Amino acid sequence: MVEEIQQDAxxxxxxxxxxxxxxS
Structure with missing residues (x-):
C-alpha cells in the first residue's frame, strides 16, 4: 500500500x- 500512497501524495x-x- 505504501507504493500507492507515494503516487497519491x-x-x-x-x-x-x-x-x-x-x-506526505
Whole structure:
C-alpha cells in the first residue's frame, strides 16, 4: 500500500482524510 500512497501524495492535499497526507 505504501507504493500507492507515494503516487497519491499529490492527491493527499485534496483529500486530507486519506492516509497519504500522513506520509506526505
Amino acid at each position: 499529490p492527491l493527499a492535499r485534496t483529500r486530507p482524510d486519506s492516509e497519504t497526507i500522513t506520509l
